Amino acid sequence: MMELVCPAGTPAALRAAVEAGAHAVYCGFADETNARNFPGLNFTPEDMAEAVAFAHARGAKVLVAINTFPRAGAEPLWHRALANAEQAGADAVILADLGLLAHAADRHPNLRRHLSVQAAAANPDAINLYASAFGVRRVVLPRVLTVDEIAAINREIDVETEVFVFGGLCVMAEGRCSLSSYATGQSPNMNGVCSPASHVVYAEEGRDLAARLGGFTIHRTPKGAPAPYPTLCKGCFTSGEQTGHIFEDPVSLDATHLIPQLARAGVSALKIEGRQRSRAYVAQVVRAFRAAVEAQAAGRPLPASALARLTEGQAATAGAYAKTWR
Amino acid sequence: MDLTIGPNFFFWQAEAVRDFYRGLASAPVARVVLGELVCSKRLPFWQVEIPGAVETLLAAGKEVAVTSLALITLKRERKLTADLAEMGLPVEVNDLSALAHLPEGRPFWVGPLVNVYNEGTLRWLIRRGATRVCLPPELGLESVAVLARLGREEGVPVEVWGHGRLPLAISGRCYHARLHDRAKDSCQFVCGEDPDGRDVETLEGQPFLAVNGVQTLSQSTASMAHQVDALREAGVAALRLSPQAKGFDRVCTGWDARLRGGLSAADLSAALRPDVPGGRLSDGFLKGPAGAAWSGAA
16 A cells, blocks of 8 residues: 655644554654644644654654755754754655755664755656665655656665655645745745745735735735645745746645545555645545545445545645646 | 866856856956766767867866766766766866766866765765865855865865855755656756746745755855955865856956955955855855855845
């Protein structure tokens, strides 16, 4: 069966995910070492140890994301996160930075290493390099690849692949995007945040509600209409004669219907995005996906109805997995 | 401190490429990185210009390196990358997988699209054979200072983004094609219509970004004109100037004068502004608070 890797922004969400059937849960420490460094989220080292004990008692794994790029002059913070993850009994760490991977391979050789999507390893040469240089055992693939390309990659590598199937969608190669810091000074790579709420201002102007990020208007919606969060790459802009969602519509990723193709492409694990989501949401999505991967493993049709509810009212896309998206 | 010319991001006609590199041969710059960075589909249209440009620049005493693509996914792109290693020039790695095609111990340069944020990463790349490193433009001055110091200790020059629209993101999706309601595979090379990228404004007309095929750039042209003293003090070895369609000879001579102390930051900015696409400058990644900010006069 493909492994279902589920998000947990809090210990409560982790417990909910495990109880709903997650094979593995990924989470991070409450600091700039992880790429979902949002206020009120994430784990202390003590939380982490308890979470691992809870998960292990129920047969689930815990993967600790330490996937920002350490700040020059401040590497010890990231090194401590690695030591804390190992101490807590984590099943693997998810890393992106070359220097941190080298440190982990050297100082924590028995701690299993996964390559974060933030490393943007998009071809077999990159993946094999990370595998041979740092003993990486699994790669989370960037969201720039089609299913056929993923299948081709799996034929040329010996490590496992994990792909995103549901939740937020980056339209840029992750870990290689500084749009957010261009507008706000805060970026996923350096600060673990994208389009941070601290830099969002809503202003009622005439009949519109304008949503600005770092002073740049990301979209305007008629007052009273639903206003999507101003994520930079999902904004509405003008170029020449054209006005619209130049990079991507405000959609989320849903590749549920591609689960059979992804399995045939040799993918080992399916990842759900959403460490910032509530535990009720996490439980609901995990339950639906667990049913889907079990159906897939048993050769039964996917229980399509299980997931229809989750994206209701919100547009979804299969992203780069379908070639036409590009 | 000297000057490096980075690879051209844009899709120019072959003659324009030829003229550009001929012009650079007599420009006061120490080295040039050339090759296709953004989209492998463009390369057949101007590839024929590369050997001549390399020869001209080497004959003029410039150091020359050839860049990898920024995002390598297709089989033919991997083959193309392997071929770079056979050109007899240093390869500037802008997608880490290019390293896989270089024999262990072969010297290489590291471009601004590789994530070098800290000492551990810089050290690893130097051990692996990096002999010159251009830092990501996103880094602030404090990080630059730490890394430039380490580079000096290790004898590896560290370079910083000096002038040009900032490479902010790379995608699997082609935004130029999307703006023309086309898919990437049937793009008909529309990015060639915009020699400095296609401007993207907010709904209120604020200049913001520029798209260049699969790449997203800043609308403003980053300029470290006001940061030269700080960068020199930090031990930065070179500034990178990124090609633009108009007046690039003036960019090179202006920057040379600035480094020699013959031109103030304000005078350099004023001299270059008429030639930069959109006429706006920024240096906020280095100085804060955000990349788009500018510490000089508006």
